[in-house]
Amino acid sequence: MSSGVEFVKDGHVARVVLDRPKALNAITPQMDDALLDAWTEINNDPDIWVAVLSATGEKAFCAGGDVSGAAEGPSRRMALGGGLTGVGGPLLTLRKPLVAAVQGYVIGGGFELAMCADVIVAADTAQFGMPETKVGIIGEAGIMHRAIRQLPHHIALAMILTGERIPAAAAERYGLVNEVVGYPDLAEAADRWAQKITAASPLAVQAAKEAVLSRVGWPLEVALATRYEPIEAYASTKDRLEGRAAFAERRAPRWQGR
Missing domain, CATH: 1.10.12 (Lyase 2-enoyl-coa Hydratase; Chain  A, domain 2)
Incomplete structure (x- = not known):
């Protein structure tokens, strides 16, 4: 049974891929386990200099945590995203640089996971949002605390209070993402950022x-x-x-x- 996460070491670049496109790459407990293993290996392997986080399927980068209730719980206590977000469990600090390549829906916990990256490259199809208030579900507010720090104050609050999404072009204008490209060019753009980072010490x-x-x-x-x-x-x-x-x-x- 697939964990829903692919991990490949490519030279000095670690590639971590959310691979559950039919479910909008929503993160299951099994995926959290696999992500924790990936981040831990990236931290511990001196030959890994940068990580690239991406997702399969054009429709969504990640729709957040899986709320279907169909999956078994994680084998270890951790925060969402394999510990990276600090939401719902202990925070894991990734010591290596992280590039996120996002497309389609980047919402809820998926938005928070993207905000954990050091560089964000977005397809022009990307939409960023925090739907919690719109659907009447408020749990840990980690995503909101990150958004108010990474976006202009009134933009973040408008997103929080209305639950409305912003498109990639606006996210770039507000400084949330580093680059916006067409979806077919997304992987290449993320690799270009990874190579820029590996060119440095x-x-x-x-x-x-x-x-x-x-x-x-x-x-x-x-x-x-x-x-x-x-x-x-x-x-x-x-x-x-x-x-x-x-x-x-x-x-x-x-x-x-x-």
Whole structure:
């Protein structure tokens, strides 16, 4: 029986695919288990430098958590999305950069899962929404807390209070997504972002992500005064020496992730 999630390692890129298109890629407990395994392997494998999250089928990226009640519960307690969202269980922090490629319906928990990514590439068919108030179902409000931080205040509140969706073009205008492309070009665009990230020093990228996100909600003076262990540890890595050598020799660096 398929878990509903595909995981493939492609060089330094990990590809995680939601594969339940007939159910709009709604996340079952089995999918949560598989996603947790994927995020854990991505975190632990030094040869994985970036992850790309996508979904099969043109109609939807993800319609949120499966509410049919037909699937068995997860074998481990975790938040939705394999722990990535922090909704309904312990939060899992993905240390590697995550690119999300979304299309069609990106709603509810699916919208929240997309907002967990560091870079979002959207097909022009994408529609983002929080239908909770419209259908009269309010549980954990994680999606709303993320939306009010990632969208302009009044745009987020209008979406929350009305349950109405916004199209990809508006999401790009509001800074929610990095790029909008035609659906046939979605996978290629996500790969292009992944390659941009792998062209940078993977350890520097991971240290920068940890430093920025760990202090994003703090006052600037606190963020500036904080010592960041991953950044300090990077000073003694082979990649730092390689970066200096490549600059001096005017060549492209050959990163090792070590």
